[in-house]
Amino acid sequence: MNLRIFDTVDDLIRAAARTIVHRVEGRESASIALSGGSTPKPLYELLGSSPWHEALAKTAITWVVVDERYVPPDDPQSNAAMIERTLFANGLSPSHRFLRFKTELNDPAATAALFESEWPGDLDLVLLGCGDDGHTASLFPGTPVLEVADRIAAEVFVPKLDQWRVTITTPVIRAAKLRMVLAAGASKAKIIREVREGVEHPIAMVTRGLESWWFVDREAAS
Secondary structure (H helix, E strand, O other): OEEEEEOOHHHHHHHHHHHHHHHHOOOOEEEEEEOOOOOOHHHHHHHOOOOHHHHHOOOEEEEEEOEEEOOOOOOOOOHHHHHHHHOOOOOOOOOOEEEOOOHHHOOHHHHHHHHHHOOOOOOOEEEEOOOOOOOEOOEOOOOHHHHOOOOOEEEEEEOOOOEEEEEEOHHHHHHOOEEEEEEOOHHHHHHHHHHHHOOOOHHHHHHOOOOEEEEEEHHHHO
């Protein structure tokens, strides 16, 4: 585990922003997958503002949503809507593309299939979160989507949430050139410790043995 510990969440966010810009700098094109949640929201707000927005606009980027709650596109729970309000607050750059899960189809399987048909190819970078139960994307412990090996995206019903979700799959995350995990707060300390000890949480399944950078604050690293 490549663990990078920061004194504050603000330091963590700024370091993550610098890393993303550096990974695409000087390149003609790149593909980056984005997770939802509260931790990356200030990162997207930062990247959507000047001068970060202008720096990213120099590269043709395909932005991809990692996973989505099966709610309408304008629902407050929508990951895509949050990304649009923050990262694209000043508009989507002309050379950029945004690939989201089209939940307005009202059919999780059809949504996953359409998403697959628009897939840009292996990701250059995937930004991940880590739940208190060790889930990442919509890969929750004990759900059948963890075993999906022949799909880019899949639908999954999560019993603990009583909710359908759509998500990119384990092999897609593992095929990315780089995985960045953002984890902040004392509630993440147990999961990080267990991942380091070899516990097979979903976040471990998608990162272990691969180039994966963990950006954590002091509380999460405690």
